[in-house]
Amino acid sequence: MDLQRIKYFLALAEQLHYWKTAEKVNITQSALTRQIQSLENELGLQLFERNKRNVKLTPAGKFLREKWEVELNELEYIHQFAKQIHLGERGTITIAHPDSISASIMPDILAKITQAFPQLQIKLVQVLYENQLDFLKNYKIDLAITRDITSEQGIKSKKIYSDHLALVVPLAHSFKRIEDLSTESLKVQKFILPTKDEGSSYSEIIQALFKSYDFVPDVFLHSEFGSTIIALVRKGLGIAILPDSYMHHQSPDLRFISLPFKTDILINWRADDHNPVLANILKLVFDH
Amino acid sequence: MDLQRIKYFLALAEQLHYWKTAEKVNITQSALTRQIQSLENELGLQLFERNKRNVKLTPAGKFLREKWEVELNELEYIHQFAKQIHLGERGTITIAHPDSISASIMPDILAKITQAFPQLQIKLVQVLYENQLDFLKNYKIDLAITRDITSEQGIKSKKIYSDHLALVVPLAHSFKRIEDLSTESLKVQKFILPTKDEGSSYSEIIQALFKSYDFVPDVFLHSEFGSTIIALVRKGLGIAILPDSYMHHQSPDLRFISLPFKTDILINWRADDHNPVLANILKLVFDH
DNA sequence: TTTATTAATGCGTATTTTGCATTAATGGAT
DNA sequence: ATCCATTAATGCAAAATACGCATTAATAAA
Numbered sequence: 001m002d003l004q005r006i007k008y009f010l011a012l013a014e015q016l017h018y019w020k021t022a023e024k025v026n027i028t029q030s031a032l033t034r035q036i037q038s039l040e041n042e043l044g045l046q047l048f049e050r051n052k053r054n055v056k057l058t059p060a061g062k063f064l065r066e067k068w069e070v071e072l073n074e075l076e077y078i079h080q081f082a083k084q085i086h087l088g089e090r091g092t093i094t095i096a097h098p099d100s101i102s103a104s105i106m107p108d109i110l111a112k113i114t115q116a117f118p119q120l121q122i123k124l125v126q127v128l129y130e131n132q133l134d135f136l137k138n139y140k141i142d143l144a145i146t147r148d149i150t151s152e153q154g155i156k157s158k159k160i161y162s163d164h165l166a167l168v169v170p171l172a173h174s175f176k177r178i179e180d181l182s183t184e185s186l187k188v189q190k191f192i193l194p195t196k197d198e199g200s201s202y203s204e205i206i207q208a209l210f211k212s213y214d215f216v217p218d219v220f221l222h223s224e225f226g227s228t229i230i231a232l233v234r235k236g237l238g239i240a241i242l243p244d245s246y247m248h249h250q251s252p253d254l255r256f257i258s259l260p261f262k263t264d265i266l267i268n269w270r271a272d273d274h275n276p277v278l279a280n281i282l283k284l285v286f287d288h
Numbered sequence: 289m290d291l292q293r294i295k296y297f298l299a300l301a302e303q304l305h306y307w308k309t310a311e312k313v314n315i316t317q318s319a320l321t322r323q324i325q326s327l328e329n330e331l332g333l334q335l336f337e338r339n340k341r342n343v344k345l346t347p348a349g350k351f352l353r354e355k356w357e358v359e360l361n362e363l364e365y366i367h368q369f370a371k372q373i374h375l376g377e378r379g380t381i382t383i384a385h386p387d388s389i390s391a392s393i394m395p396d397i398l399a400k401i402t403q404a405f406p407q408l409q410i411k412l413v414q415v416l417y418e419n420q421l422d423f424l425k426n427y428k429i430d431l432a433i434t435r436d437i438t439s440e441q442g443i444k445s446k447k448i449y450s451d452h453l454a455l456v457v458p459l460a461h462s463f464k465r466i467e468d469l470s471t472e473s474l475k476v477q478k479f480i481l482p483t484k485d486e487g488s489s490y491s492e493i494i495q496a497l498f499k500s501y502d503f504v505p506d507v508f509l510h511s512e513f514g515s516t517i518i519a520l521v522r523k524g525l526g527i528a529i530l531p532d533s534y535m536h537h538q539s540p541d542l543r544f545i546s547l548p549f550k551t552d553i554l555i556n557w558r559a560d561d562h563n564p565v566l567a568n569i570l571k572l573v574f575d576h
Numbered sequence: 577t578t579t580a581t582t583a584a585t586g587c588g589t590a591t592t593t594t595g596c597a598t599t600a601a602t603g604g605a606t
Numbered sequence: 607a608t609c610c611a612t613t614a615a616t617g618c619a620a621a622a623t624a625c626g627c628a629t630t631a632a633t634a635a636a
Contacts, residue, residue: 003289018614028595033615035593043367045374049562052601052614059563060373067366071359078355079331085348086333274337275347306583316626321584323624340583340632 003075005039006068008032009047013065016055084119088276092121096132097145099226101265104245105161106145112284120277128224129197136270142278144268147202147243154271160285161265165209166244166256168233175239178257183213190220190238192229202263206241209261230254291363293327294356296320297335301353304343376564378407384415384423385433387514389553392533393449394433400572408565416512417485424558430566432556435490435531442559448573449553453497454532454544456521463527466545471503478508478526480517490551494529497549518542 008025012032015021022029040047047061057065084090097106106124113120127135132144133152150157169175175185196203210217220238223229227249229240234253243263247256267285269278296313300320303309310317328335335349345353372378385394394412401408415423420432421440438445457463463473484491498505508526511517515537517528522541531551535544555573557566 001291003291019612029614030596030616031594037615038593043370045371050614053603053612055614058374059379059565060370063373064366064370067370071363071366075359078352078359082331082348082352082355083333085351086346091347277347307581317583318585318627319625325584326624338583341581341634343583 001039001042003072005035006072008035009039010065010069010072012036012048012055013057013061016057018055086276088278088280089117090119091275091277092123093143093275093277093281094123094125094141095143095145096125096127096135096141098147099126100147100243101145101161101245103248104163105265109285113281116284117277117280129195129200129202132268136268142269142273142275143281146266146268147263149201149264149266150268155268156271157266157268158286159264160267162262163265164244165205165241165259165261165263166247167259168230168240168242168246169255169257170233170236170239171253171255172236173239173255175257176255178259181213181257183215186213186217187215189218191217192221192223192232192238192240193217193219194229195222195224205261205263209241209259289327289330291360293323294360296323297327298353298357298360300324300336300343301345301349304345306343372407374564376566376568377405379563379565380409380411381431381563381565381569382411382413382429383431383433384413384420384429386435387414388435388531388533389433389449391536392451393553397573401569404572405565405568417483417488417490420556424556430557430561430563431569434554434556435551437489437552437554438556443556444559445554445556446574447552448555450550451553452532453493453529453547453549453551454535455547456518456528456530456534457543457545458521458524458527459541459543460524461527461543463545464543466547469501469545471501474501474505475503477506479505480509480511480520480526480528481505481507482517483510483512493549493551497529497547 008021008027011025012018012021015024018029018032022032025032027035036047043064045060046058047064049056049058081090110122110124113122125141127141127144129146129148132141132146132148133150133155135141136144136155145160167175167181175181193206194203221232223232226242226246229242230246230249230251232238233240234251241259242256244256244258267282269282296309296315299313300306300309303312306317306320310320313320315323324335331352333348334346335352337344337346369378398410398412401410413429415429415432417434417436420429420434420436421438421443423429424432424443433448455463455469463469481494482491509520511520514530514534517530518534518537518539520526521528522539529547530544532544532546555570557570
């Protein structure tokens with residue numbers, strides 16, 4: 001059953017006149033007659049009661065007119081919706097990102113996405129560094145924004161931003177500027193650091209930082225979560241090394257001392273993910 | 289857009305294999321390929337991600353699979369329903385009938401209808417004699433069961449039953465049998481009769497009855513409604529002439545004395561009413 | 577590298593649809 | 607009652623579309 005036939009039927013049901021309807025739908029009266037006939041044959045029922053002079057709907061025709069009208073509209077809506085999915089304007093994408101950029105580049109990215117594709121559903125999740133790749137591969141997330149470089153098979157990666165590491169201290173602390181730092185003054189500090197993961201490029205940078213001052217830090221506590229670390233520093237329990245994007249968080253009573261060590265932010269995705277939503281988002285993020 | 293194409297799509301979406309699907313739906317792989325291609329072109333989107341080795345649904349394809357499945361089922365249901373309407377197995381018909389047969393032939397007719405066509409919606413209404421034809425012509429009712437003969441243009445009519453007139457008296461009344469009736473004994477009675485309509489064949493029969501006894505009745509009250517008349521007789525306010533089908537009503541304290549005057553029950557309908565429901569009901573009523 | 581698998585495609589054939597011209601039925605006008 | 611204008615149905619040839627067969631080309635596995 002061709003939907004076009006149903007459209008012809010609906011047009012005729014409105015006009016109740018073959019010539020006028022045929023003209024309206026741009027076919028000949030003969031073609032229209034046969035379209036209606038084959039529709040009736042297909043359904044095994046009569047749609048119109050007609051003689052050479054008059055055309056009127058049968059009860060079944062009246063019923064179908066009403067129902068088909070609804071059904072066709074519904075189909076049209078469905079097809080539009082599908083088209084939007086095809087164009088990557090509709091759909092859901094799940095993004096994992098570190099807490100450090102919650103207040104800096106994430107808002108920028110999200111603003112751009114929702115402006116360009118207001119119909120997109122975005123799910124933001126926080127995932128432990130060690131789980132990110134697994135989640136990506138197992139379709140639990142579609143995009144992982146991370147500070148770690150990966151060279152995994154099947155995962156594509158691209159740098160989108162980089163910021164500096166900063167020493168985070170309470171306002172009252174004696175460290176005011178980078179010149180105040182020295183091996184001696186650092187040695188006596190208590191440090192609060194991220195969890196040291198094997199092969200994490202981010203913790204390697206921090207290691208390099210300590211090596212440049214040639215000392216081994218007294219680490220009081222490890223935490224994966226930046227906001228926890230900040231709260232601890234504010235309470236005076238120690239000092240921390242964090243990406244300076246944390247400065248964008250509202251953090252009174254704290255001083256950020258920028259250090260000459262850069263940490264990259266990368267975006268990872270499945271190489272074989274052909275979801276148009278992903279393509280659109282990547283394009284947006286890269287056209288920066 | 290041909291619904292057959294959507295069915296092919298759904299089959300392929302399940303199998304994800306052109307050869308197997310083609311075999312299943314009884315076309316060649318080449319035909320199936322082209323059906324899917326033209327469906328994609330028509331929609332302006334990709335349904336499957338495919339290379340020469342693998343077939344998988346795109347996000348839009350997944351969406352459409354789900355939606356179309358529902359939509360096709362709905363359409364199939366609608367078409368079945370329409371078929372039933374065409375066959376006169378579904379639909380609504382409005383029937384007007386006089387109160388006198390509420391307890392006799394109406395139950396018979398209705399039982400037959402609901403047994404043969406359990407899906408039919410039947411509306412029963414009581415319509416004043418004088419309005420019946422108007423209601424019929426104006427599509428307010430589809431069938432009028434009446435005691436009046438009509439020879440109206442465009443209205444078809446057929447006798448379906450006939451019963452006798454009866455004299456209705458309280459049990460205590462002196463009239464016991466038809467032999468008790470005479471011009472003298474009748475003259476002194478108070479009568480409760482139906483509304484005397486001009487040209488109503490029913491009231492003409494009653495007139496004829498009185499004429500045969502050669503007297504003019506003392507009419508205490510006219511009422512269109514048989515049940516009202518019966519109540520009045522039971523209270524001793526007078527005696528009445530009614531069709532003897534009223535005997536089927538539960539009427540204690542009353543005596544029906546059958547008289548040798550017949551009154552026909554006719555069924556009327558619009559000559560140009562091609563509603564299959566009507567045809568079915570007429571067939572049922574006539575095959576009696 | 578070879579092989580087996582499998583979706584796409586060129587091409588000729590079969591089927592379906594279309595438009596034109598004509599027919600036949602019907603309601604209204606004379 | 608007869609004629610006429612209107613209009614849905616239909617025969618037929620042409621055009622468009624769909625189909626199947628055979629082949630191609632891409633790809634994963636051996």
